Amino acid sequence: MCGLVGLVAKTDVAPDIYDALTVLQHRGQDAAGIMTCVGGKFSQRKNEGLVRDVFRQQHMQRLQGTMGIGHVRYPTAGSSGAALAQPFYVNSPYGIALAHNGNLTNAEQLTRELFQDDLRHLNTDSDSEVLLNVFAHEMQILGKLSPCADDIFKAVEALHRRCRGGYAAVCLLVNYGVVGFRDPLGIRPLVVGVRESASGQEYMIASESVALDVLGFTLLGDVAPGEAIFIDQRGELHRRHCSAQTSLRPCIFEHVYFARPDSLMDGISVYKTRMRQGAALALKIRKQRPELKVDVVIPIPDTSRIAAQSMAYELGVKFREGLMKNRYIGRTFIMPGQSQRKKSVRQKLNPVPLEFEGKNVMLVDDSIVRGTTCRQIIEMARDAGAANVYFASAAPPVRYPNVYGIDMPSALELIAHDRTVEEVCELIGADWLVFQDLDDLVRCSRDGNPAVDGFDCSVFNGEYITGDVDQNYLDRVESLRNDDAQNERRAELQADGAVVGLHNDV
Numbered sequence: 001m002c003g004l005v006g007l008v009a010k011t012d013v014a015p016d017i018y019d020a021l022t023v024l025q026h027r028g029q030d031a032a033g034i035m036t037c038v039g040g041k042f043s044q045r046k047n048e049g050l051v052r053d054v055f056r057q058q059h060m061q062r063l064q065g066t067m068g069i070g071h072v073r074y075p076t077a078g079s080s081g082a083a084l085a086q087p088f089y090v091n092s093p094y095g096i097a098l099a100h101n102g103n104l105t106n107a108e109q110l111t112r113e114l115f116q117d118d119l120r121h122l123n124t125d126s127d128s129e130v131l132l133n134v135f136a137h138e139m140q141i142l143g144k145l146s147p148c149a150d151d152i153f154k155a156v157e158a159l160h161r162r163c164r165g166g167y168a169a170v171c172l173l174v175n176y177g178v179v180g181f182r183d184p185l186g187i188r189p190l191v192v193g194v195r196e197s198a199s200g201q202e203y204m205i206a207s208e209s210v211a212l213d214v215l216g217f218t219l220l221g222d223v224a225p226g227e228a229i230f231i232d233q234r235g236e237l238h239r240r241h242c243s244a245q246t247s248l249r250p251c252i253f254e255h256v257y258f259a260r261p262d263s264l265m266d267g268i269s270v271y272k273t274r275m276r277q278g279a280a281l282a283l284k285i286r287k288q289r290p291e292l293k294v295d296v297v298i299p300i301p302d303t304s305r306i307a308a309q310s311m312a313y314e315l316g317v318k319f320r321e322g323l324m325k326n327r328y329i330g331r332t333f334i335m336p337g338q339s340q341r342k343k344s345v346r347q348k349l350n351p352v353p354l355e356f357e358g359k360n361v362m363l364v365d366d367s368i369v370r371g372t373t374c375r376q377i378i379e380m381a382r383d384a385g386a387a388n389v390y391f392a393s394a395a396p397p398v399r400y401p402n403v404y405g406i407d408m409p410s411a412l413e414l415i416a417h418d419r420t421v422e423e424v425c426e427l428i429g430a431d432w433l434v435f436q437d438l439d440d441l442v443r444c445s446r447d448g449n450p451a452v453d454g455f456d457c458s459v460f461n462g463e464y465i466t467g468d469v470d471q472n473y474l475d476r477v478e479s480l481r482n483d484d485a486q487n488e489r490r491a492e493l494q495a496d497g498a499v500v501g502l503h504n505d506v
Contacts, residue, residue: 003027006170010199014063028074031085038065046085071099095174100128102167102405149238166404180205186225193217252455268448276444278310298322308364322355357385367395371415410478
């Protein structure tokens, strides 16, 4: 999962892109990058780390231009390192840079086509570079010295015909403008907004509406599935649907975990969705265990807080912040390496003993993926004196890997894969465990916008909506995503980064 920003304004855009990326930092903590355009030349800065660490004053001063794109990254295929920080760019045609959120399920096929048929060279194993080169090739074969909006939309149409999977992207074309597009199923999110300035209208494309809010942009709406947005260098907005077959099937895990609660996605309030998740869980608890005595509901910070508040209200039970969070530790779900994840939990959370001692505690989390975090937190609750520790997940059991842009581990590393709820409960050490039902989870999201055609729920039900994911593909994903493979690839990239990453700084 990654965060995207594209901006065309009347003054230098780098400061606003920086601010937008800090707001989207929750979508990726591995690397960050900004690229701008002025005088027919790119300026860029990208590197590993958080936004605040990658960009210093000297970098921002060099990032000049009224058009630009930005990216915060977390790896979706097990690779990380400075060489894979985005945006990526190609010199031909025109000069095109791209930042990407998602995953191409036919990246291997496209890689062969790009080399054998399109005669294009790829410098990394990133599917983002594949997507960039597909777009660049489709722009090049148009043969236009000065492309217009129609030409750009034709290239996006051709891209949609070639690319499969879940993807959203923003592109920067030297001297022409910024392009944004979203896959024909709308799996990955993308929104567009406008801001009035003294010199005219300015437009921003971003992964979440909250990035627009903090910079004073008014949300125009979501980029529709298969739609392309082109903001030319004069600041004029052009839109077109570029795919004949589209359906709005966004990733439901955005509502569970990734998106900020103050975002609107496809007309759905993430905040209200999580409130409904908590209420649905409370109803299930009443049905399954009407005799269960719960003294206090405690969220595991931060994404479960809203669901836990709603659950406590519906159950008529006290809600307490019993786990204090060190906010200088990153999100453990997207932290590379199992050993680092284990270490970070104790550094990240500390219990308030008064809220645990002698009580029957209901801990609430947004989901259970590996089980590493919840197992340690349950141990912490017992050490703090809890009489009984119950555990509620606002999402169903995560049993299958994600292939559309979330770096879920291999199936064998998912604690719920091929296990019953009772077996998972025993493994995490809880006295009782309850998961959200998938039908209830879907209803909680759909109630926000009944016009949504459906949701990608593949991590819960194993149904991959693009129709091109088979067991062979999943086996390849597993070989890339297990922790041993990630550690090996990380070591290789660190060794190569001193050479490959030389061009990363402004």
